[in-house]
Amino acid sequence: MANPVILSLDDDPAVSRAVARDIRRRYGDRFRVVRAGSGPEALAALREIKLRGEQVAVLLADYRMPEMTGIEFLEEAMDLFPAARRVLLTAYADTGAAIDAINLVDLDHYLLKPWHPPEEKLYPVVDALLEAWSSSPESTATELRVVGHRWSAPSFAVRDFLARNLVPYRWLLADDPEAGRLLAAAGASADDLPLVVAADGTTLVAPSEAELAGLVGMTVAPAADFYDLVVVGGGPAGLGAAVYGASEGLRTVLVERLATGGQAGQSSRIENYLGFPDGVSGAQLTDRARRQALKFGAELLSTREVVGLSEAGSARLVHFGDGGTIAAHAVVLATGVSYRMLDAPGLTEFTGRGVFYGSAATEAPSCVGEDVYIVGGANSAGQAAVHFSRYAARVHLLIRGADLTASMSRYLIDQLDGIDQVTVHPHTEVVAAAGDEHLQRLTLRDTRTGERREVDASWLFVFIGAEPRTGWLDGVLVRDERGFVTTGPDLVAGGQRPPGWSLPRDPYHLESSMPGVFAAGDVRTASVKRVASAVGEGAMAVSLVHRYLENQ
Missing domain, CATH: 3.50.50.60 (FAD/NAD(P)-binding domain)
Structure with a gap:
């Protein structure tokens, strides 16, 4: 497999060469360094890399470019390589824009130009980013595969356990042709899911957390008494x-x-x-x-x-x-x-099938273009709202109070105010949920007037109390x-x-x-x-x- 890519983007040829030179000097033996002079050129290169099945570890983009700014480029690049670490190259005068970009494009770092000597100001940053990238599930072509149903609480539990323990895996829906072959090889059927298949061919059908931990090499027994x-x-x-x-x-x-x-x-x-x-x-x-x-x-x-x-x-x-x-x-x-369980009719049966307690980050990519509802007004709910706003069409933050000031940090309130996709609904609570095989509708109640309304909703994330x-x-x-x-x-x-x-x-x-x-x-x-x-x-x-x- 080809070496992962580090891509640098700068419209100044001299700066572009300098970035590529410094990066290649330190990382050229393990990574392929690609440089581009404009946003469209860099995006074209990324699409070609994607078609070849290669991986991108780090993206470095200059902030000020005439055709496409670095922020605009990184925002589009996220759709192609969401796991790539993102760095904005900026002058001191533009640090405010760089800080704003931390939330807009989930920026990992910004570097002030110039960064000489690179041994002190460039390499430690890139080292940390590469280390973080290498530990992400997308960084390696893992052979651990999970086969399950889309709206299945047991399937979600397996995926959530692996994701929270930073174990990389590949998710296959039951109707995928490869999933059919894995089921046949394991002598299992769609009724037996979830199925977990390890690199050596070991299979687990509807495994417990302890069985999963043993399969992936986690320690489950103490070494001493x-x-x-x-x-x-x-x-x-x-x-x-x-x-x-x-x-x-x-x-x-x-x-x-x-x-x-x-x-x-x-x-x-x-x-x-x-x-x-x-x-x-x-x-x-x-x-x-x-x-x-x-x-x-x-x-x-x-x-x-x-x-x-x-x-x-x-x-x-x-x-x-x-x-x-x-x-x-x-x-x-x-x-x-x-997190406390939300007490409303219909919610219990949809836990893991549209209703989730905590951020359930594994579900975020599945929310693209849909509405997401979040219950809670503390920092954890605010952080989740910022995160899901990068995927969802709209994020609805439901709180019982009049505003967020009593329970959320000021920096998060300011962030939410600046995100158009996020709407805060004060004096609002969930009083019922309904659906067929998964959550499809919520009933919301205004705590001041008692008025109820029903909304279409497939995603509810709960962050209430402790x-x-x-x-x-x-x-x-x-x-x-x-x-x-x-x-x-x-x-x-x-x-x-x-x-x-x-x-x-x-x-x-x-x-x-x-x-x-x-x-x-x-x-x-x-x-x-x-x-x-x-x-x-x-x-x-x-x-x-x-x-x-x-x-x-």
Whole structure:
């Protein structure tokens, strides 16, 4: 297969040659460098590359060009190679336009000209973009294939699991000729779907998450029975705890029920996280954190549900749903929160068949030219609205309040105001859903007047509230009335230590009512629901674990 392409576009011949020279010097042994002098010329080159079945890794385009601006080119190029990383070359005076383009064309980076020396100002940027591209599902011709029905909740569950764990796959509908051949080879029928076929020919019919994890090489069994630290939950707080725990010499294992990243991992772009001025997708941030934890020696267990926690002398036992246990000196609970289910007639039966909780980024390309409805007024809903606006004809953001200011960051509100395809519907709620094999209609209600109206809708994405998954801690740890884990000073309000507390000291700041068990991130009472604070609490929890162990 031909080397992937890095394409540079600039109407100034001298600049064009310089870009191609610098790129070729560093990457010419692994990538084919193509340069163009105008937008139409570059698009023609991309179409030819597409016809040959080749891949494009990075697109670099100058902002100011007379025939077609760099932003206009990148916007059209997205339709041909949506996974290619996009860079805008710009002068200092045009940085405002470059920042706006981050949202318009999902820009990955902008580079100020000139960038000499390239070793400091060009290559680190391109290195990071190529690394991100190489980990995307579209970057390799994978042999993992998934056959399923378009409107099937089990088929969606398989695709969503693979996508959230950054496992590349190829999706085939049941009526595809290749799908028919795969079904015949597996001795299966269309009634048995979804079907997963690996590169070596191994097939799984309607697989469980654990079976999928084993097929793609994810770790599902612990390497030991005892650890210094068990981290429960693989969101930002859990990954932060795993990175800091392992890097500071603690034998650490992270246990995740579904996929690392949590709700943040599903975000299309996080723009207010420190150190990422151009924004970063939740998947990219999660992948970097996961690899960082592994580099320091942490174990990451997938598809293992924790259902119990108990004491055994100085050890803390974590119980799995399959009856297994692991023990540790200390535990960090970082299970985060789950989106609340929308309670309206008809919605439950269409979950995974038009109704989705969270961003469900795998569905975005299927929404081209259609209307998308999003319920929620916080940052996650706003980020989803920005993301889906690149595909959908219109995005309808349904909120119960009068406006977004009470729950959404200002930068996101400003972005939504600038996107013509997004309409915010205040004082609106979903009260019913209907359809045949999938969602086809929604009934909306005005919360002020009670007036109802029915709309055609095949796509509904729900981002309402948050509920901690802590039912398994009932009777084990002190929790507040909503189920969040109470920690530190909140446990000694009124001067009384929590029932059963056996130590002569008060609980540490993030420590729960069981000594040696800490809570970090969204699962903790009164936590700040932001990625940065969750990562910080994960790191802080490890510091408190060290203090706990030193005083044992």
